[in-house]
Amino acid sequence: YRDMSLDIPDTFLEAMADRFKMLSDPSRLRILKALMSKERNVTAIVEETGLTQANVSKHLRLLSEADLVSRRKVGLNVFYSLA
Numbered sequence: 449y450r451d452m453s454l455d456i457p458d459t460f461l462e463a464m465a466d467r468f469k470m471l472s473d474p475s476r477l478r479i480l481k482a483l484m485s486k487e488r489n490v491t492a493i494v495e496e497t498g499l500t501q502a503n504v505s506k507h508l509r510l511l512s513e514a515d516l517v518s519r520r521k522v523g524l525n526v527f528y529s530l531a
Contacts, residue, residue, distance in 0.1 A: 470514045475499055476507045480530065483517060487529035 470476065475497070482488060482496040493504050508528055511517040518531045 467514070470510065470516060473507070475503060476511060479504060479507055479511065480516065483528060483530050487520065487527045489525050489527050493528065 471480075478497040478499065479493055482493050488496065490501060490504055490508065493499075493508070494501050497504065499507075508517060512519055512528075515531050517528050520527045520529070
């Protein structure tokens with residue numbers, strides 16, 4: 449038996465904790481679920497999830513900062529997809 453905890457750097461554990469925190473919010477999970485089938489704009493995500501536009505925008509910003517979603521701008525529209 450080998451103590452595997454010694455092989456995992458603290459920075460990795462901190463990154464994993466941050467990732468799990470990001471995934472712990474039901475609204476963010478609903479947004480990620482909506483993006484599983486195809487990329488969508490905010491309006492489509494609002495319709496799919498039933499969340500408000502302000503709420504979706506806030507969570508998309510957080511998900512983007514966490515590198516969980518990607519953004520693609522086309523004219524005035526921004527499309528989001530899973531990263």
